[in-house]
Amino acid sequence: MKLDTLRDLLVAELKDIYSAENQILKALPKMAGAATSTQLKTAFETHLKETEGQVKRLEQVFEKLGRSPSGKTCKAMQGLVEEGNELLKEDADPEVLDAALIAAAQKVEHYEIASYGTVRTYAAQLGDADICALLQQTLDEEGATDKKLTQLAEGCVNLAAAA
Amino acid sequence: MKLDTLRDLLVAELKDIYSAENQILKALPKMAGAATSTQLKTAFETHLKETEGQVKRLEQVFEKLGRSPSGKTCKAMQGLVEEGNELLKEDADPEVLDAALIAAAQKVEHYEIASYGTVRTYAAQLGDADICALLQQTLDEEGATDKKLTQLAEGCVNLAAAA
Numbered sequence: 001m002k003l004d005t006l007r008d009l010l011v012a013e014l015k016d017i018y019s020a021e022n023q024i025l026k027a028l029p030k031m032a033g034a035a036t037s038t039q040l041k042t043a044f045e046t047h048l049k050e051t052e053g054q055v056k057r058l059e060q061v062f063e064k065l066g067r068s069p070s071g072k073t074c075k076a077m078q079g080l081v082e083e084g085n086e087l088l089k090e091d092a093d094p095e096v097l098d099a100a101l102i103a104a105a106q107k108v109e110h111y112e113i114a115s116y117g118t119v120r121t122y123a124a125q126l127g128d129a130d131i132c133a134l135l136q137q138t139l140d141e142e143g144a145t146d147k148k149l150t151q152l153a154e155g156c157v158n159l160a161a162a163a
Numbered sequence: 164m165k166l167d168t169l170r171d172l173l174v175a176e177l178k179d180i181y182s183a184e185n186q187i188l189k190a191l192p193k194m195a196g197a198a199t200s201t202q203l204k205t206a207f208e209t210h211l212k213e214t215e216g217q218v219k220r221l222e223q224v225f226e227k228l229g230r231s232p233s234g235k236t237c238k239a240m241q242g243l244v245e246e247g248n249e250l251l252k253e254d255a256d257p258e259v260l261d262a263a264l265i266a267a268a269q270k271v272e273h274y275e276i277a278s279y280g281t282v283r284t285y286a287a288q289l290g291d292a293d294i295c296a297l298l299q300q301t302l303d304e305e306g307a308t309d310k311k312l313t314q315l316a317e318g319c320v321n322l323a324a325a326a
Contacts, residue, residue, distance in 0.1 A: 003253050003256060006321060009262055083238050093165075107278065111273060114266075114273035122262075122321065140202060162288055
């Protein structure tokens with residue numbers, strides 16, 4: 001893949017996050033299934049639905065760019081998901097596992113926050129206002145999910161794990 | 164590794180970020196070497212020195228806990244670093260590569276922000292004020308590095324890549 005222009009880089013980064021989102025779609029049901037806290041289970045299920053919408057939004061972006069979303073495997077997300085899968089095999093107390101699941105999910109959220117922040121800025125600097133707005137919408141959702149997970153951790157899950 | 168208590172999870176997460184930091188120590192000189200912008204090169208070199216201090220700070224934390232920092236390989240950071248290494252092999256315009264290096268570095272920073280935010284909160288909730296303060300210091304540095312990279316990207320590097 002040639003990276004001659006900022007637009008080439010925009011497309012490359014979008015393919016990366018498209019691959020990442022599709023990996024997250026497969027990981028979230030496992031995380032929801034492993035969670036003991038009902039609130040955490042619901043948070044993962046809600047974020048699964050949101051992620052389906054984010055994938056569709058990315059497909060709209062690719063359509064606007066006249067490019068295909070496929071062709072890249074996000075290796076960083078492979079590593080993040082693998083760490084989550086390892087967690088599910090640990091000999092863990094259920095409340096401690098919930099806290100660990102939140103930690104793993106927040107690492108995933110932060111990957112997305114960094115990535116969507118980057119492509120949103122590229123789109124803005126390239127004058128693609130429509131694409132910028134779509135990516136900003138997802139960035140806002142990822143930020144809100146991260147905050148919700150922090151509230152869940154600090155408000156109840158970590159306290160249950162420490163008890 | 165058994166995860167019976169929040170303290171077990173604190174140690175497991177600290178081992179993960181210790182492995183991550185050590186991988187970053189090896190990656191940063193390559194990223195500095197590949198950067199064309201003098202400001203970006205300097206930012207990577209400054210962050211390398213800062214990372215050396217963060218590793219020492221983690222060693223202090225392990226000493227306070229009476230635990231060893233070794234025993235875990237952070238697979239997420241392996242993926243993040245591999246993506247960075249792939250970038251260095253791309254057929255890329257030097258200014259576009261600079262923008263891509265910033266994107267890769269910000270994904271690494273966000274992994275650390277998520278991770279240090281998590282362990283800082285665990286330490287606070289477990290009443291380990293000294294450890295909490297050490298981890299907060301690193302978290303603040305990672306946040307500042309991420310902001311500096313955003314300023315570099317938006318202020319000059321992306322504009323050079325788009326030119």
